[in-house]
Amino acid sequence: MHGEIITIGNELTSGRTADLNSWYAAGRLTASGLSVIRITSVGDDEIMATEALRRACESSRFVIVTGGLGSTQDDMTCKIAAEALKRPLYLDRQMLQKVRQYVEAKGIPMSPPLEKMALMPEGARMIHPKGAACGFSLVQNDIHFYFLPGVPEEMRYIMDAFVVPELLKLYESPPVTRQRILKLYGIDESAVAEIFKKLEGKAGNVVFGFYPRYPENHITMTLRGADERSVTEALDRVEEAVRCLVGPYVFAVGDEEMEEVVGRLLCEKKRTLSVAESCTGGLIGHRLTNVAGSSAYFQGGVISYSNESKVRILGVTPKTLSTYGAVSAQTVEEMAQGVRERLHSDLGLAVTGIAGPEGGANEKPVGTVFVGLADPAKTVSRRYRFWGRRKQIKLNTSTMALDWVRRHLNGDPFLPGV
């Protein structure tokens, strides 16, 4: 079933913003077995947008449009939709009330530009997720149109919660297509490619996809078959074969993020965690607290960016720092123990390293990182060398540290001393 995506906004055609909305939508649709034949971005330009929408009517069965639903003069998607699909605009009472509630809660007075947000093409059906921006859908000549907000978080939420499920219900007759994603960490891109050669010809009709997503590597397995059950069973068998080859590196199946995996395991095992971050500067805590409900297991932590903070707040001894340096196994282990004791958590996780671009030395070049983990019984640490620029080193360090917690909670023998 073919469809297309239209994204509207001057920020796209001027190159101020990369079009990640169409990337996201295309990925979700493709993973669901729906096919995207074209992605068009136009500015906030009535003629260009109307033309794109009209053209979509000629070749597509579904059309996803994002952007231009706000209150400013630039936001004219409703008007464009009305014009391209030849439907008059009307004031949608329900939408008007949503807009009014929203702005009044913010203490903003209602105004004509805000009222304009409730002018919808006739026949529009509102999509209104709780507590978020609205979109709307329309059906014309058996083509399904979805108009979504341009804010990526809102667009993604509506896409996942409304659009994809509805399209699947509409278009999915047998055969069915299912995709499974395995997320890997700790294995090189080229090593993954080598391993996959071994699977060639042994996985039936399963189509593999391979996506480096720094510092992770994602593998997709897509299969089309007569029914849900047979496809799922076949994917189970292939997943098992893949896990035989790369099992220890698989940290998640599906969309789960590393921090969500760690959070889920901490909940399941009823453990609490605290962090002591030097070179990551707060990124590990940030990622952990991106997960709703993380206060159940995350006690907090210390960003010990200076030597002084390592001593004063974490209790690292000045002698350790002067003898071994701030970037050392001894320091990272004292950091992990220190934060665990001070925050009364079951586990204490610590990182220290050189994120660069300055601060490297011969025996400890930029990218040198120590990870440490303390539990009630013992403290372990290991030295790593990461590559790339400052933000990449921070990101890789944070993923490695979180992966330590995952492995520890899984009793994974890969971890030193576990």
Place this chain on the structure above:
Amino acid sequence: MHGEIITIGNELTSGRTADLNSWYAAGRLTASGLSVIRITSVGDDEIMATEALRRACESSRFVIVTGGLGSTQDDMTCKIAAEALKRPLYLDRQMLQKVRQYVEAKGIPMSPPLEKMALMPEGARMIHPKGAACGFSLVQNDIHFYFLPGVPEEMRYIMDAFVVPELLKLYESPPVTRQRILKLYGIDESAVAEIFKKLEGKAGNVVFGFYPRYPENHITMTLRGADERSVTEALDRVEEAVRCLVGPYVFAVGDEEMEEVVGRLLCEKKRTLSVAESCTGGLIGHRLTNVAGSSAYFQGGVISYSNESKVRILGVTPKTLSTYGAVSAQTVEEMAQGVRERLHSDLGLAVTGIAGPEGGANEKPVGTVFVGLADPAKTVSRRYRFWGRRKQIKLNTSTMALDWVRRHLNGDPFLPGV
């Protein structure tokens, strides 16, 4: 001068790869005063690609095409170009030799699929940067077509070294176009739009662009003129007029990020900073340490996610917590003072709030946030209400907190008690 961009590849329509080529090209063209009216991505599909190219002929003066120039079966851009522009393919001897040199250097034998790479549409002019992949250009009906490789590094190089200079030579009559970006924070999107109405007709030929970049708002001012000096002076005058209207909200000119502005000011004023983060969970520290050299002014901080950590590490009194709650002015002020004293920094910055989705209450709903700042003389705080989902509330809170430091260091009277 209007043009458009067409990107070709299944990886784009399947959502495997975000289309950063068109983003890059659009940014370079716009910054050079050329206007992009449409970006189209299609798969490796002859019909869709040919149609996109034909349509471009109807509305554009220049067309940038990327992708599909390789040797695999999927790569059919030359064929598509020949068909859409009705020019026969011929074997380009020069291109054939380039291909042969390239593959032989890599130790690969020449083969028919490789020879296919030298089949070019009649009239094509090769673009062959030294030691890199080739592209080609074509002129038809006064429309300039550029066909570039899809590999981002190669595409960017050819774009900068060949395409933009050539287009500027062709189309730039009064020779210069300059763009200036102002970044605003703390002012609503609709308020910015209102204010901009006041500037209409008062800014000569300056073209304004307005880009919400949550939680910031960016304004671009683009001007074309006879020479660098007159354009720069005109932009200076317009910037001054804009600052009269929204000055206190402008935190940066150009590409500088909020955390870079804060870092620069801390360096200039020779002050140090520490942070106590509750609802942001480490994000403020993460942003501050994304800036190279931040260890010169950032002492570190405490992620006081639990009440216990607020008491044990920051010295918030249990009585404050029980009387006013963890999300209160009293608590955030004690957090700011506590981290400042414990980390021996000049400034102590603190946030506490409810990022949701759970944890809201009637008098303190989700999105309620307190920001506090302590300096040697006094401690101030203020209550805010942010909107959106968990990650948006975290992001907005971190930007507000960083903006407090910026305003404080600038002696901005907007800040309470400064």
